[in-house]
Amino acid sequence: MSENTQEANMRNNSGMFVARSLDEIRFWSRIMKEHSLFLRLGFRCEDTQLIEEANQFFHLFERIEQQSHSLTNQADPEQIRRFNTEVQQAATGIFLFKRKVLGLILTCKLPGANNFPLLVDHTSREANYFRKRLKELNEGKLKPLADAIIKENVFFLRIMADHAKFIGHLLDPSERKLVDMARNFSNDFDQLVFQAVDLESMKPQSQTAPLLDQFLDQNRVSVVSLRDFKKTARDLIEECKIKSIIHPLLADHVFREAERFLEIIDMFESHLTGETYN
Numbered sequence: 498m499s500e501n502t503q504e505a506n507m508r509n510n511s512g513m514f515v516a517r518s519l520d521e522i523r524f525w526s527r528i529m530k531e532h533s534l535f536l537r538l539g540f541r542c543e544d545t546q547l548i549e550e551a552n553q554f555f556h557l558f559e560r561i562e563q564q565s566h567s568l569t570n571q572a573d574p575e576q577i578r579r580f581n582t583e584v585q586q587a588a589t590g591i592f593l594f595k596r597k598v599l600g601l602i603l604t605c606k607l608p609g610a611n612n613f614p615l616l617v618d619h620t621s622r623e624a625n626y627f628r629k630r631l632k633e634l635n636e637g638k639l640k641p642l643a644d645a646i647i648k649e650n651v652f653f654l655r656i657m658a659d660h661a662k663f664i665g666h667l668l669d670p671s672e673r674k675l676v677d678m679a680r681n682f683s684n685d686f687d688q689l690v691f692q693a694v695d696l697e698s699m700k701p702q703s704q705t706a707p708l709l710d711q712f713l714d715q716n717r718v719s720v721v722s723l724r725d726f727k728k729t730a731r732d733l734i735e736e737c738k739i740k741s742i743i744h745p746l747l748a749d750h751v752f753r754e755a756e757r758f759l760e761i762i763d764m765f766e767s768h769l770t771g772e773t774y775n
């Protein structure tokens with residue numbers, strides 16, 4: 498490889514590193530900011546300390562989000578590396594806060610509070626995912642494609658299954674049709690999670706191009722219909738056409754997470770078709 502090609506490759510890689518990092522931070526810092534809001538809304542009036550902590554995380558991630566939008570893909574990779582480390586610390590902080598809250602709920606220290614334990618656990622898994630992604634980016638370690646496909650799908654399918662459960666439980670029980678639909682999505686995604694876990698346990702023999710391709714196709718079909726269901730629910734909630742205790746921002750939040758999963762599936766699909774696996 499000539500000196501010039503090597504240099505061009507390095508420039509290209511650092512360009513990718515900057516773009517990838519900013520994309521992750523822009524998406525997930527907004528998500529973390531919103532989690533802080535949802536947690537706060539679920540606390541009781543007397544939980545002033547927890548409310549204060551949640552507010553601090555809200556402002557912290559709001560600042561991070563603003564900063565990520567002020568940076569461009571031409572930013573200095575060193576500066577982005579430092580930014581990633583800083584954001585990773587913030588993500589660790591909110592992860593620990595969520596686990597602490599989960600502990601308080603599960604030991605019945607917050608009777609009457611309105612955050613489901615599964616929702617708190619779920620948001621902590623998302624924080625952990627964000628934290629690990631930034632660490633991977635900074636260490637320049639990319640998982641082999643076949644491993645990444647299975648791992649990301651196991652993670653996101655479970656996230657989608659949880660969303661269906663939250664929607665089902667936060668809709669008013671009198672919205673029988675919608676509650677039924679949410680329950681069907683929950684069952685569908687539970688099945689997909691098990692399928693993904695089975696494929697994972699059959700690794701590496703299961704990592705053939707046809708199997709991975711079919712796996713992605715099947716998941717995409719279900720995620721598209723869940724995404725559409727979430728979009729409908731979001732619109733109905735915004736227009737105040739259905740009875741629920743779902744915050745309109747939560748409805749939009751879970752819709753955006755489904756969109757994110759779809760983008761990831763499409764990205765994998767395009768990489769997969771460009772490579773040979775056997």
Ligand SMILES: [Fe+2]
Pocket residue numbers: 528532620623750754
């Ligand atoms: Fe979330």
Ligand SMILES: [Fe+2]
Pocket residue numbers: 619623656660751754
């Ligand atoms: Fe989520």
